[in-house]
Amino acid sequence: MDKLSIPEINKIIEEAESNIVKKYNVKNLRDVIAKIGFSNAVNELEEEAFRIYRDYEKKAVKEYFRGRGFLGKPLTFELISEIIDDSIIISIANVRRARAGRTVERILIEALKALEVPCEEAAIEYQGYQPDIVVPSNKAFGSKEKPNIDKVFVLAVKRTLRERWSEDIRVFNFPNSVFVFIKPDPHFTPQKAIEMAVGGGCREG
Numbered sequence: 001m002d003k004l005s006i007p008e009i010n011k012i013i014e015e016a017e018s019n020i021v022k023k024y025n026v027k028n029l030r031d032v033i034a035k036i037g038f039s040n041a042v043n044e045l046e047e048e049a050f051r052i053y054r055d056y057e058k059k060a061v062k063e064y065f066r067g068r069g070f071l072g073k074p075l076t077f078e079l080i081s082e083i084i085d086d087s088i089i090i091s092i093a094n095v096r097r098a099r100a101g102r103t104v105e106r107i108l109i110e111a112l113k114a115l116e117v118p119c120e121e122a123a124i125e126y127q128g129y130q131p132d133i134v135v136p137s138n139k140a141f142g143s144k145e146k147p148n149i150d151k152v153f154v155l156a157v158k159r160t161l162r163e164r165w166s167e168d169i170r171v172f173n174f175p176n177s178v179f180v181f182i183k184p185d186p187h188f189t190p191q192k193a194i195e196m197a198v199g200g201g202c203r204e205g
Contacts, residue, residue, distance in 0.1 A: 004060040004095065009103050012056070013110060016049035029114040042111050046159070046182050049103055053096075061092065104182045105132045105157050122154060129170035131177070132157045149174055160185045 017029055020041070024032050033041045065071050065083075073079050083089070105121060112119050118136035126147055131154035134141060142148040153176040156168035160183045171177045181188060 004057065004064055004091070006053070006056045006060050006095075009099060009106060012049050012052050013045075013103065013106055015052055016045055017110065019048055019052075020045055029110065033111065033114060038111060038115075042107060042182060043184070045107050045111070046104055049107065050100070053099065053103075057092065057096065100159060101157075104159050108155070108157055108180065108182070109133060124152070124154075127170070127173045129173055131155060131171050131174065132168075150176070152176065153178075155180050157182065159183050160187075 020032055021028060024035055026032055026035060029041065029045075032044075036044070062071070070079065070083060109119055109121065112133075112135070119133055120137055122131045122134040123138045124130065124134055124141040124147075125144055126141075126149060133155040135153040135155075137152075140148065140151045142151070152174070154171060154174045155178050156171035157180045158168065160181060168179065171179055
């Protein structure tokens with residue numbers, strides 16, 4: 001099955017950022033953060049990026065169906081079977097899930113950089129784990145053979161607690177680390193935070 005024609009993540013984030021800046025009638029993302037706070041700005045930017053993505057996704061699916069000759073046909077069992085066999089439904093879900101994870105990471109990077117915090121997508125690994133974001137840089141970490149774990153601050157990023165957060169509790173293998181949830185989540189309680197930290201090798205207290 002061909003890929004859906006959807007703009008790259010960075011383009012969608014740029015569009016979302018432009019919309020949020022216009023919404024609050026300010027000059028840039030830094031001003032948005034100053035006006036509504038860091039967490040609110042990141043959350044709004046993520047929601048706007050997701051809205052824009054869904055719009056592009058709907059258009060892309062429509063064009064895909066048109067190209068396959070699915071549009072205009074009566075909805076029959078045979079047509080439904082043909083669509084399912086084409087794997088378009090599975091593809092849409094997989095692409096959306098993968099993009100959502102990368103998008104929130106890049107949004108957080110954009111917000112941190114707006115506050116002049118040097119950071120980038122992590123390309124480092126320590127004790128078999130690769131975080132999502134590293135501050136100030138991958139270079140500061142050194143190498144896998146000679147890691148300078150005290151020289152970096154790392155982040156694991158998830159949209160919500162309901163995502164596969166257990167995969168990322170190893171972020172606490174790094175002495176300077178934080179687990180970030182982009183969306184407010186009622187399931188995230190102090191007790192859950194303790195469970196996550198202990199599971200990641202931290203001590204209570």
